[in-house]
Structure formats: structure tokens, C-alpha cells
Amino acid sequence: MTPTKENMKTICINLLAKRGVKISDITEIVFDLQKKYVPDLTMAVCEDAVDRVLSKREVHYAILTGVELDMLAEKKMLSEPLQSLIDSDNPLYGIDEILVLSICNVYGSIGLTNFGYVDKTKPGIIGVLDRMGKEDEHSCHTFMDDLIGAIAAAAASSVAHNSAK
């Protein structure tokens, strides 16, 4: 039996924490993405948006799958050549970007643009994860940095839609 949607959310938030990411790390990226478009933006509004994204079933499933692949790669438990592709964060692998499309689209197509931007510029915790994955041979964050970027991008879209109401 699979957990309820509410329990699944708790499982995912705990999993992100275990992999080094706090909700506030994501909220900060959302704030930075939207502050120039929404003059009176508050951190509380951004936190609510992150919470809404983390309540969605398709987001849970993407987190569970991506983090699992990162952890299996860290334990060298994947078959070759997949083990090397994920462990080395091969830039042509591309499955990490595909996996998180389901997250980006949760609040409309403007999430895609934000995702592409943070994936290139790697602000805040995304840059930390990316460097850790590349420098520490025991860490793999091939999926994790894209998951966080996509959650932040979807939350930024939600902020944009709500502030236009």
C-alpha cells in the first residue's frame, strides 16, 4: 500500500532534508526569481508557493525517483554504463532535465523558462549541490540540482500567476 498524499509530502520533504536541502533554501531562489516582477513580494508568499508545489503528486514521484537514482549512484549500485553517466553528471545525459519537466509544468509553461535559467545560473543551494556532486567523489546530485531548480521554477510561476489575479 502506498502512503496517502499528505504522508507522501512529508516523506519528500524529509528526503530533501536528508540530501541537504531545506525549504528555506528553495524559498530564497523563488524570491530572487520573482522580486523584480512583484515589487511587494514577501518571503511568506514564496514559502506558500513552494508548499503548494510540494503538495502535488507528480512532484512527489519525480523527487522519489530522482533522489533514488542519485543515492544508488553514490553507492555504485547502478549497472554500467548508467552508473558512470549519472555519477559523472554527463552533460549530454539529459534524463535529469526530462524527469523534472513534470514539475516545471505544474503551474503552466512559464515554469520552463525559469527552470532553464536557474539550471544555467545555479543560484544558492543549486550551485552548492552541483559543486558538491562534481568535487566530492562520494556525492552525486545529478538529479537533485534539477529537482530543486524545477520546484523553485514552478513555485515562481505560481507566484506570478497569483500576483496577476
Place this chain on the structure above:
Amino acid sequence: MTPTKENMKTICINLLAKRGVKISDITEIVFDLQKKYVPDLTMAVCEDAVDRVLSKREVHYAILTGVELDMLAEKKMLSEPLQSLIDSDNPLYGIDEILVLSICNVYGSIGLTNFGYVDKTKPGIIGVLDRMGKEDEHSCHTFMDDLIGAIAAAAASSVAHNSAK
């Protein structure tokens, strides 16, 4: 070091065979999808199209990742609740459909429609894999049936584009 693109293709074709799928199984689905649009369609044309799809890097990566998740689920090596979600082929999981989007799109957006159709109607080997995954508790084909459907759908698009030249 990751294999060359040519070696990667061989690895993937062998992996499909190990999981019970021959190239000719896919070719048959392509032929059935396109025969009503291309009157003089031959199996050789469909086989060439499948070969083109199986030469693409993004297709290799999707195959390697999806088949790995199926095999790990069969060995009960995934963490819960992901293990149960994949092992039971939960209809809301949806990551299998997302993963194969990269394959569907290889020859344009008409691949998506073909994919949706075969994913619902489960012709030929796709139906065999789906039933095996659901009935045999030692088999998991949650990703495999979508991978095959997407390869067939992309190859059908390639046939459609070429026959319009």
C-alpha cells in the same frame, strides 16, 4: 569512460533483448501504426526507421534508465514507497510516461499522438509486457512497455515524415 555512441546502441539493443523484446517486435507495431497512411509501406522501411530511432543518444539514455529502474524493482532494491509504486505499475506514477517523452519527440510532435495511442491500446509485445508485469510477481515492466511504445511511435513519425518527402 562512457562507451561510444555506436557501442551504446549495441548495449541498448542487447538490453531490450534481455528484457524480452526483439527489433522485429517493434517493427511490427510501427507497420500497424502507419500502414493505413502509407499504402505501399514495407517492413524494411519500418525496420530502417526503428534503427534510426535506436541510433539516437537520448533514446539510449532513456532505455538505460528505465530498464534499470524495472530491474531494480524486480530485485526489490528500491527504497519505499518508490519500490511499491514502480513494482505495482501505479497508474498515477506517470514518471514512465515523462521519461519517454524524450524518445517520442525525436521526430517531431506527431510522435506524441502515436505514443498515447499505443500506450492505451497496447498492441503486440507492449500488451505482452504489460500483462507479464502485472501478473507475474517476479516481473516488472513499468518502464519497458512505455519505452517500446515510444520507440515505435517515434519510428512511425519518421516513416510519416519520410513518406511525405
Place this chain on the structure above:
Amino acid sequence: MTPTKENMKTICINLLAKRGVKISDITEIVFDLQKKYVPDLTMAVCEDAVDRVLSKREVHYAILTGVELDMLAEKKMLSEPLQSLIDSDNPLYGIDEILVLSICNVYGSIGLTNFGYVDKTKPGIIGVLDRMGKEDEHSCHTFMDDLIGAIAAAAASSVAHNSAK
């Protein structure tokens, strides 16, 4: 000044009606798509789901854009070769399928599969629109049939998600 979200919904429902599609036509397709998965499914549940889909901003924008292109094609007001591509519903055109992706994804990736299926099988009003567009030289429904298929597919996904709660 653009209309409020609530006014936009009314504008879109009226536009669908003007182009020959009633809400109940869409509800019927949703019911047929989901009845085998949800034993006690009612038309009221499907109607609510269609209403939720028709309340989304990205759905409004896709409807406004697609229907406009169909109507301009009917009036022969598009430039060549676009006029001929849309007017003849060229099977390789593919922009109609791309445009409605934003609708399909509104309730997760399982919407894509349903869309692909109805786009091939053309149940109910979708088949009527498709034939009218192809047979009557004064009618163009190149975008309309995909819009209706995508709205039905997204509503079916919403029904599936809710019945799993």
C-alpha cells in the same frame, strides 16, 4: 486591458459554443475515457472536471489562439504557405498538437496518453469536427479537434487523480 480570469472563462466557453462544441460533448468523452477505471463514475463528476480544466489560464490562452487560427484559415486571411497547411489539416503540421500540450499537462503527465488516444480514435464531437473540417471546404477545425481532445484528456486525468484520493 485583458479580462479577469472569470470573464476569460466565459469568453472561452462561448467561443467553443460558437465553434459547435457544448460542455456536455466534452463531458461525454471524459466519461467514456474513465468509466472502465472508476466503476461508480457519474456524469456530474466528469462535468466538474471539465469545469476545473476550463478555469485554468493556460487553457484559456490555448483556446483563444487555436480557435483564432482556425477562423482566420476559414476566412483565407493567413499568409501562404501557412494558410494551406492549416486549411488542409496537413498531418505533418504538428503545431496543433504542440499548442495543446499546455492543456494536457494541467493535471500531470497521464493527460498526454489520454490525448494521444482520443486524437487517434476521435470519439464523439472530435470525430464530427474532424470530418467537418476535412469535408466542408468552408470549415477549418485543425486546432479545434485537438483543443477538445486535450480538454477531455486533462479532465480525465483530474478524475483519475481525484478518484485515487
Place this chain on the structure above:
Amino acid sequence: MTPTKENMKTICINLLAKRGVKISDITEIVFDLQKKYVPDLTMAVCEDAVDRVLSKREVHYAILTGVELDMLAEKKMLSEPLQSLIDSDNPLYGIDEILVLSICNVYGSIGLTNFGYVDKTKPGIIGVLDRMGKEDEHSCHTFMDDLIGAIAAAAASSVAHNSAK
């Protein structure tokens, strides 16, 4: 009768030129996107990649459709509220980003990230078009800047794939 694929390419290149964009404007963006990953990158390699992207059928169709909508908006020939949404480049409209997805994906999922990045940073001609569309009330480039960004992003992906061979 629709033009051949080769004629369609010429039509599209001429259409881009008519709307103020030269091939070399796109090539420069590709070079800037890839120079840090490919040390010995030349402009000739980037120009070849742009040419490959501009040879694809799905790219032709996206260009024809997007430019048509921009030109109709300039002539105030669209129905309201679509006319205002496109003419004002409403940030929530999002259909421009959806339309060009078919271009971004032509060389795999890494095109999406590049597209999101250029869509936010608006380098070179993309910024010029964006400002012109917003400042000059007779110009509308709502679709054009996304089309150019997507062509550049897809060409950058092609360069990345080829340099990895």
C-alpha cells in the same frame, strides 16, 4: 500544394530577415552559449548548426505560425482579447513558449535549458526584438524573440552533441 522542404527553408529564412533577423545574429548567440564548453569552437561550426536546425520541418511550421501571429497583431487583425494579450506580450500568455518547444527539442532535452536561459537573459538580437516589441507600438515580437531563442538553443544542443562525438 505546400512547398517542398527545401523551398520551405528559404521561405522561413526570408521571413526571419523580413522581421529583422539575420542568420549571423542567431549564430552569435549560439557561439556565446557554447564557447565555454567547447574551447576551440568556431563561428563556422555554429553556423552549420543553425543551418541544420533551419532545415527541420517542425522548425519551419513553428516559424510560419509564430511570425504570422506577430504580424496579425501588428495589423490589429486578431480578435480580442487575443489581440491585446499578444500585442502587449503579456507575461502569463505562455503560448509563445509552448509553440517553440517543438524547436527546442529537435536536438534533445538539453535544448530546453539553453532556451530558458536565453529567454531570461535576452542576449544580442533577442533583446533588440524584445525591446522593439515593447517600446514601439507598431511592432510586435511576442513570438519572434522566443522563436530566435529556441533556434539558437537547439543549435547550441547540436554543437554540444557533435563536439562529444
